[in-house]
Amino acid sequence: MEQRLALGIDIGGTNVKLAIVDSDGRVLADKSIPTAPERGPEAFSRTVGAEARAMADEAAVAWDSVAGAGVGMAGFLDVARGWVEEAVNLHWRDVPLADLLRSSLDKPVRVDNDANVAALGEVWLGAGQHAHTALCVTLGTGVGGGIVIGGRIHRGASTMAGEIGHIMVKNDGELCNCGHRGCLETLASATALVRHALQAGVRRPDGGELTAKDVFALAAAGDEAAKAVVGEMIHWLAVGLAVVANILNPDVIVVAGGLVNAGDQLMKPLSEAFEREALARVARACRLVPAKLGDQAGVLGAARLVLQDIESL
Ligand SMILES: [Zn+2]
Known part of the structure; x- marks a missing residue:
């Protein structure tokens, strides 16, 4: 058969x-x-x-x-x-x-x-279809990344390519669990968002455990502290994506993870910040889109x- x-x-x-x-x-x-x-x-x-x-x-x-x-x-x-x-x-x-x-x-x-297979899935059937050079970044406990070029996963010398969560974007930033400071993961993961929101005094009205989704919802409802924390997270994410995009020159960046459900509240300011941070010709060639395939x-x-x-x- x-x-x-x-x-x-x-x-x-x-x-x-x-x-x-x-x-x-x-x-x-x-x-x-x-x-x-x-x-x-x-x-x-x-x-x-x-x-x-x-x-x-x-x-x-x-x-x-x-x-x-x-x-x-x-x-x-x-x-x-x-x-x-x-x-x-x-x-x-x-x-x-x-x-x-x-x-x-x-x-x-x-x-x-x-992260690599998720990127491959999105390029095959999801938000990255028809892309030649795709970066897929997943915002969760950490920040994961996968690179797909010509429909194939780009792995590098020791399968570590695409570890976007550990590019250093903030000098003397918080200590990351990889041992370095100021990694993108310490600034733009869902976990980091909640940690920073709690530090800024953001709380759920019902006193329940705060989630990243709550922080976005509170920001959308006008909570100033939540808005500031979300804005900061989006800024650092855009910086990280721009660093990688300037090297890869991707035609698409797919953003995945539960936070994507925030829709335009995340994607619109992220796209605007990305356009400011990346080289103009890099930004113009690149679509920044939410993942389609979910889990x-x-x-x-x-x-x-x-x-x-x-x-x-
Ligand atoms: Zn790190």
């Missing part, structure tokens, strides 16, 4: 998303299962193998038609070997994940960083890792 399908596997700290995807990006079957990383990578891989086959059966997809599996996950990876050097959120270290999954799935397996970008991009290899055969 012609093998034109791929299994996408998006491993998060809590859940694993599985999807069987065809070469046009149609999802033929999908499901979400608990990650339960404490069982260890061997048991994890056996469960994924069993669940993926059961999912294919239920959707009447022949397992033989699945050419391979792509995996997206957070952590330091050796992509060439499919090895997890360290996944802090799963408490895994030195795991031959591609080998383990290959034996449980009986398919070739590709493993890549979550599906990772699993679709992971499937794409495999499908593009089939296409290039």
Whole structure:
């Protein structure tokens, strides 16, 4: 049988998303299962193998038609070997994940960083479609980044390309968990936004735990302290994007993460600040757009890792 399908596997700290995807990006079957990383990578891989086959059966997809599996996950990876050097959120270290999954799935397996596969997903089917040079930046606990050039992930020498969260944008800024000071992540992540809002005295009217979404909502409602904190965050994000854009000259920058739901409240001032900070010819060539695929970008991009290899055969 012609093998034109791929299994996408998006491993998060809590859940694993599985999807069987065809070469046009149609999802033929999908499901979400608990990650339960404490069982260890061997048991994890056996469960994924069993669940993926059961999912294919239920959707009447022949397992033989699945050419391979792509995996997206957070952590330091050796992509060439499919090895997890360290996944802090799963408490895994030195795991031959591609080998383990290959034996449980009986398919070739590709493993890549979550920000990279999300970027690939957005370029394939989402906000970055038709881009030649795309930067995808995800605002969450940290600031993640992925670069896709000519439809392929740009990984660099040691899979560290696109680590936009750790470019230094503020001299003598706050200490980052990477050990440096003033990283973009300390200024423009959702976590940083909440921390700075609390420092500025921003509070929820009902006394509940403040979230990044709350800070944007309070700013939209006219809370001066919240407005100032949001403005500051957008300024630093624009500075970081401009630094990278001046090097990459991308035709699109996709902004992803829950904060994108703020819509124009984020994207409009961000675009304006980006135009001020980047070289004029760089800014003119670049669309700054919100992500379209939401939390599906990772699993679709992971499937794409495999499908593009089939296409290039
Ligand atoms: Zn850092």
